[in-house]
Amino acid sequence: MKCRHAKDTDLENVCDLLAIVFSEEPVHQLIFTGRDRESLIDVLRNFFRIYVNLASKYGGILLAENDAGTLVYFRPEAMAISKEELTIIDTQLRKVCGVDYPKALAFIDGLEQYHPKNLPHYYISLLAVERSYRGRGLVGDLLNEFNAILDKDKLPCYAECTRFSTRTLIRRWGYFDTSLPISIDGFPNLYPVWREPQS
Incomplete structure (x- = not known):
């Protein structure tokens, strides 16, 4: 099997892996401003641990071959x-983020405002691949494995892409734009996508 659950x-x-990959993302550089890359990776490691722990309880974490890629998801x-x-x-976020907590909360609350609430669905929280393994x-591999879970459960999935290129790439696996780009004050646009289950 090319992928497995962590x-x-x-x-x-x-x-x-998440901390290293997302330290290159403008969104997280804007939340945790004024940090060199090593310091940013350190804080992101603890920041993402909160969500990884939560996904262990309410979702799952897929790992690609060689553990060079991961997909963190939540069940309905x-x-x-x-x-x-x-x-x-x-409380955990306040401790991890410190003085950057208000910016982190503004981003999290902004995402929450756009998150669909009326229909049960899976949610891709994080998707990351180590730079040297991209392409x-x-x-x-990760999306094929995850989509098989969606189709087995006959449930749709929602996600936000931090880059337009990711939004374009993910369309190959059945994800389509669900609205106009998400605009959160002080952050780059994000691109919400949705996938319906397939038989």
Whole structure:
């Protein structure tokens, strides 16, 4: 199998991969401003650990061959997380983000405003491939494996792409634009996509 679900022992490596890849993204550079790359990677490692832990409980983490790519997703029941658990998550974010917490919260709240709420669906939270492995089919491997889960459960999926190029690429696997680009004050546009289950 080209992809597998991460085990607990894989989660540190998953967070390392996410931190390195997303340290190159303008969105996270804008949230955590004034940091050199090493410091940014350190804070992102802890930032993403919050969501990786949550996905371990309410979704899953797929790893591509050689663990050079990952897809972090949430099942529909993640939409019904209790207020108590949301408070715990917020406390963790405050601790990890420090003085950058208001910017992180503004971005998270902005995404939440656009997130579909009326139809049960899966959600791709994070998709990352190590730079040296890009163009080798790992994105396709991850999406093929994930789409098989969607089709088995007969459920759609929502995601936001941080780059227009990613939005264009993901269309090959059945994802289409669900609205105009998402505009959150102070951040680059994001591109929301949706995929219907296929028989």
